[in-house]
Amino acid sequence: MSDPPNKPAVTLVSGDRLPTLDAARVRLRWLTLADASDVFEVFRDPDTMRYWSSLPMQRREQASALIEQIHACFANQSLYQWGVERRSDGRVIGTVTLASLDVSNRRADIGFALARDTWGSGYMSEAASAVLSFGFDTLGLERVEADVDPRNAASLVLLERLGFVREGLLRERWRVGTEVADSAMLGLLRREWRPPAP
């Protein structure tokens, strides 16, 4: 049966904040200014920011400003950014983002970052899976894209394990500090999405 003409293509989040998404060892939740120190620890690290679209943070106030920006972008429905809270200790160890929400084309971009000392434990596999399931099943997205530096091996391994397909290479797409970087473009379609077994 085809959709009625007035049905929105994508169901955006209503209310004043993002819903909490639960995974086995992490929960994805709304960030508040009380999380600024944890967020600063993530985005100040040169290793974590090596292939990011901006330079490492220098001051804690930049983390507060980021959280305020996340709230403003949620209010205008342009970007959803969850904090990744580790259940065992309540620490916010990273974030996962759905950006460039495009309602009429039913797509968004995914982005993620974790604190350096928490890499390699599979936390982001869990966190990104929870956001992808939410994006496809609840929001009704048909496509999620990722823009990754081709040298960013950990991100590429993670995305391809989640089912993303490399679709192209865009040259000299980013200028961060003194560096110019290409973008590997990856895409995952709703019909290809298979949530990993718990």
Ligand SMILES: CC(C)(COP(=O)(O)OP(=O)(O)OC[C@H]1O[C@@H](n2cnc3c(N)ncnc32)[C@H](O)[C@@H]1OP(=O)(O)O)[C@@H](O)C(=O)NCCC(=O)NCCS
């Ligand atoms: C990308 C990132 C979130 C991955 O987090 P994570 O919790 O360590 O991810 P996972 O453990 O679930 O999976 C990472 C995979 O990459 C692999 N990997 C890590 N470094 C690698 C490298 N240099 N070369 C090849 N594979 C690598 C890991 O072995 C793991 O695969 P495995 O589970 O099969 O062993 C983390 O590395 C990070 O925050 N990077 C900096 C931010 C960033 O670049 N974000 C992406 C921008 S698009």
